[in-house]
Amino acid sequence: MEEIETDTQVDEILLAASNHDVSRLRNLLRNSSANVQDPETGFTPLHSAIAACEEDTSEGPKLQTNGNTNGETAEPTGREKELEAAAKTVKYLFLNGAIWNDLDFNNETPGCIALRLGLNELYELVMDAGVRAEMLLSRLDEYQILGDNDDEEDDDEGFEIIEDPTTEGATAAPTTEAPSDAQAATPAPPAQESTDPSTTQPVYLAGELDIAPDTILDSSANAVMMSWETPIMKRSAELLLPTPGLRVLNIGHGLGIIDDMFQESSPKSHHIIEAHPDVLAQMKQKGWMEKKGVVVHEGRWQDVLPKLVGARDEDGEEILFDAIYFDTFAEEYSALRDFFTEWVIQVLDPAGGKDGDGGSFGFFNGMGADRQVCYDVYQKVVEMDLFEAGFDIEWEDIEIADLQSTGEWTGVKRPYWSLKTYRLPTCKFIG
Numbered sequence: 454m455e456e457i458e459t460d461t462q463v464d465e466i467l468l469a470a471s472n473h474d475v476s477r478l479r480n481l482l483r484n485s486s487a488n489v490q491d492p493e494t495g496f497t498p499l500h501s502a503i504a505a506c507e508e509d510t511s512e513g514p515k516l517q518t519n520g521n522t523n524g525e526t527a528e529p530t531g532r533e534k535e536l537e538a539a540a541k542t543v544k545y546l547f548l549n550g551a552i553w554n555d556l557d558f559n560n561e562t563p564g565c566i567a568l569r570l571g572l573n574e575l576y577e578l579v580m581d582a583g584v585r586a587e588m589l590l591s592r593l594d595e596y597q598i599l600g601d602n603d604d605e606e607d608d609d610e611g612f613e614i615i616e617d618p619t620t621e622g623a624t625a626a627p628t629t630e631a632p633s634d635a636q637a638a639t640p641a642p643p644a645q646e647s648t649d650p651s652t653t654q655p656v657y658l659a660g661e662l663d664i665a666p667d668t669i670l671d672s673s674a675n676a677v678m679m680s681w682e683t684p685i686m687k688r689s690a691e692l693l694l695p696t697p698g699l700r701v702l703n704i705g706h707g708l709g710i711i712d713d714m715f716q717e718s719s720p721k722s723h724h725i726i727e728a729h730p731d732v733l734a735q736m737k738q739k740g741w742m743e744k745k746g747v748v749v750h751e752g753r754w755q756d757v758l759p760k761l762v763g764a765r766d767e768d769g770e771e772i773l774f775d776a777i778y779f780d781t782f783a784e785e786y787s788a789l790r791d792f793f794t795e796w797v798i799q800v801l802d803p804a805g806g807k808d809g810d811g812g813s814f815g816f817f818n819g820m821g822a823d824r825q826v827c828y829d830v831y832q833k834v835v836e837m838d839l840f841e842a843g844f845d846i847e848w849e850d851i852e853i854a855d856l857q858s859t860g861e862w863t864g865v866k867r868p869y870w871s872l873k874t875y876r877l878p879t880c881k882f883i884g
């Protein structure tokens with residue numbers, strides 16, 4: 454049953470959290486939730502515990518007065534002790550079901566505050582909680598797919614879905630582009646589900662696209678693809694196809710940026726899977742269907758791949774690839790996970806690649822990219838899922854210009870990227 458706290462209780466909980474007073478919290482949380490919010494700031498106890506560590510250079514460390522000490526100011530015993538107490542408080546709050554990614558009225562999660570204040574240890578604790586919550590959510594998701602068909606509402610405590618960890622252009626937290634370059638959302642970041650119906654796959658595929666030389670927008674002005682991603686595509690293509698004569702599979706043609714780059718490496722074969730009729734029409738106009746060595750599969754990868762697995766080419770050889778790239782739109786993180794867990798392992802040649810030491814798999818890493826903490830959480834989540842699926846992953850950093858100041862988002866429903874660094878993943882079979 455949900456607890457209803459009085460204003461006084463809420464104040465007391467927030468005060469105990471900001472004072473890092475775990476024993477007081479222990480008493481207060483017996484009958485209350487660890488996820489109360491200050492009506493003026495939107496702070497939860499986690500926000501309070503972390504924000505209290507802000508150093509006030511003029512007046513010394515800012516610890517608030519503990520209501521139990523008759524108004525005396527708690528004596529800070531040094532920065533290290535303060536941070537240690539904060540860490541204990543944060544851990545205690547997580548043990549009591551604190552949600553790692555609630556937003557305050559300043560649009561910050563507790564992790565955002567820790568990052569802004571340079572509180573690395575606290576940031577790591579929040580991230581770890583985020584990873585645990587997201588992993589648990591995705592496992593619950595699988596469990597429900599396997600057998601739980603009832604419509605009862607989930608009331609799992611302790612975490613909230615990161616909104617839209619879609620792959621491109623999704624909402625506030627990690628999804629794969631749902632829009633895949635994904636856009637972030639409200640309260641709480643990365644997530645398994647988009648809250649914006651316009652970014653679901655059936656709506657996207659049924660809608661008309663506005664395709665310009667530098668952008669593709671869907672019928673709700675979500676950005677499907679934008680040319681600022683060109684350096685990312687270029688480096689991905691270089692890493693995946695380092696020499697001519699290799700076999701590549703690309704999922705999601707978009708503006709064709711990476712497919713143009715793959716063509717520059719003169720691949721032996723180049724398969725492209727594309728689902729949107731408007732993108733396919735554009736491909737036809739540009740002559741992709743007639744290009745030598747190019748095979749365009751019209752449809753969703755979910756429908757195409759089952760037919761491609763085990764198929765043979767005109768020389769009678771099994772169709773396998775040295776390189777695979779995945780960059781779709783309006784799909785959630787679970788789609789990317791299914792892709793590498795179920796399909797990459799079947800069509801990536803373990804003896805492929807430039808040196809015959811195994812093919813490579815890459816994907817657009819845009820999950821949770823409107824918020825650093827969500828991006829970091831999803832990096833860990835995807836690393837764990839890839840490892841479980843049998844892949845090693847190497848990351849390379851690419852600096853991204855300030856897209857806000859260059860006016861990149863004009864006319865776009867929601868910016869799906871706000872970070873300084875893109876982390877480019879390249880995966881190979883373990884061993």
Ligand SMILES: C[S@@+](CC[C@H](N)C(=O)[O-])C[C@H]1O[C@@H](n2cnc3c(N)ncnc32)[C@H](O)[C@@H]1O
Pocket residue numbers: 621630633634677678686704705706707708709710711712726727728729732752753754755780781782783784
């Ligand atoms: C972000 S764009 C790809 C951009 C591309 N990497 C480039 O360099 O221009 C995403 C593309 O994936 C396509 N797509 C979305 N869902 C898909 C699915 N399930 N199967 C195949 N293609 C899909 C979209 O229609 C769109 O063309």
